Amino acid sequence: MRASIFASVLAAAAVCGGLLLAVWLVLRPAGAALRTAEFSSATLTPDADGLDDVLRIRYELARPALVSIFLLDAAGTRYTFRSASQRSSGSHAVLFSGIVDGFALAGETVSAEILARVLPAGDYTWVVAAAAPGGDSERRGTLSILSQPAPLPDVRGFSVSPLVFTPNRDGISDRVWINAYLAAPAKLDVSLIDDAGAARPIPEREGTIAPGAAGLHTFEYEGGVDLGVNPPPDGTYSVVALAQDALGQRVRAQGKLAIELGGVPRAEIVNAAVSFEPATIVQGEALNFSLTVENYGTAPLRTTGPAPGYAYKQNENANTLGWFEESGAWRVGLDCDTCIRDYPWRWALGTPEELTKIGDYYYLMPGQRVTISSSVLITDVPERNPLYFWAGLIHEDVEISNVNNRVDPFFVTIVPRN
Ligand SMILES: [Ca+2]
Ligand SMILES: [Ca+2]
The missing domain is CATH 2.60.40.2550 (Immunoglobulin-like)
Structure with missing residues (x-):
């Protein structure tokens, strides 16, 4: 009896010992990593x-x-x-x-x-x-x-201007300039970085300084709009400059940029249709017209006066009224065979009540349509008579696309007043 208890204890001890050995084999300290x-x-x-x-x-x-x-x-x-x-x-x-x-x-x-x-x-x-x-x-x-350290390609005077950028070709804040002074030669990259970390490279302006040279570098960005590409979505972005020299020394400078009202501007005279009347005008009477403009893009369209309804005299033009051409502004114009300058008579894309004021300027908003009706008082009988009048939708200093140029020509006979 006693011997059997002893044997059992011995067996249990052996089993425990074996388990401990197994655990030790698995978990034993393996020496230094x-x-x-x-x-x-x-x-x-x-x-x-x-x-x-x-x-x-x-x-x-x-x-x-x-x-x-x-x-x-x-x-x-x-x-x-x-x-x-x-x-x-x-x-x-x-x-x-x-x-x-x-x-x-x-x-x-x-x-x-x-x-x-x-x-x-x-x-x-x-x-x-x-x-x-x-x-x-x-x-x-x-x-x-054993070698002396190379100078650090520090980026000094890093600036982003303007801080609010509206890439929409309206002539206001359509470009951003980034200045960075490189203290020593290095590869210098500037990017626009969104919340998700996606980077869009910003090209260096050519011709001022050799890329990578020490000195002031300028980068210029228009959001892709000039090429008809939609700009990055409206929002707040980081602008990051990274400089890396031949040794691999790297520095980073950072600024902020807000994008607002971005988009490729697109507009048309609806159905390319203009209603003109009358076809025969007695000298001293008016040629009337009416057309509809639609903003079918994603950017607001800036416009400038005079407002529709202003009746031009034949020898007046927008400039003589003080409404000079403005880069980036959109206007409706009338032109004729004998007109000396392009689209001398120009009107805003709507009245101030129809338009939306943003800052100091008036805009036709995306999706908006507006009907523009006005007239030109015919005071002279041109040498060429009868002649054509037509309408156009002008993006001043930018372009008149073919669909918006020489729209719906109308043949007019002017009868001299005796
Ligand atoms: Ca060496
Ligand atoms: Ca703009």
Whole structure:
């Protein structure tokens, strides 16, 4: 009886021991995660001369770990190359060209955010550290940087103007200029970045300075509207300048830009139809017309006077009334065979009551239709008689598209008054 209890205890102990052994085999501490680490050179001259510019870091992990690679200067300041990056077990190699995460030097003024920078000359301790369950481990060595650091391609005086941009070809705030002063030669890219992080590159204005040279660079953006492409949706965007030099030093400057009332302007004389009357005009009477304009685009159309209903005299034109051509404004005009200038008689796309005032200007809004009726008093009998009159829809200083030019010509006979 006693012997059998003893045997049972012995058996239980054996089973427990076996389980413990199995657990230990599975969970045993595996030793340091970082087996080896080395830098292929103890010196580096990161000056892009092709000599001793790059070294190779090799390390081996016994199991997956978070790997950090950094350098410590004599004062203990830490310069980060890799920060807690997840790496699998096995051998790893990475090139190092002296570029570490951005840092500022004591007493230095830098306008832009420094993203990456070359280590200054000096003696450093390199550290490769692996953090893994069961214990952290690291290896150390020395590295001397023997070249003087290249100047940072700082971006100074970064500006976005205007801050509110209306890419709709109305002649008001249709372009944005971005200025950036590059302190040292570098590749300079400027982009518009939306909330989702999608970037649209903004081209550099040509001809002022060689791309990448130190000095003032200007970028110009019209939202694509000039090419008939819809601009980015209305909203607030970041404008980001990134400069990167030959060594890989990188800086970033940032501003904001609001896009409002954006869109490609599109309008037409509805059905390309104009009702003119009468076909025979006695000198001293008026030629009357009526037509309908529709804004079928997504941008509001800016317009300027005089308002429809203003009765021109034949020898008047919009300029003599003081309504000069305005770049980007839309107007309806009448023209004739003997007219000396294009569309001398011009009217706004609606009355102030029909239009929408935005800022100091009046607009025909997307989807809106307006009927314009007015007249020209015929005071002279032209040399060419009878003659054609026609209408047009003019986007001043931009274009009269073919569908909106010479619309519905009407043959008129002018009878002299005795
Ligand atoms: Ca070198
Ligand atoms: Ca505009």
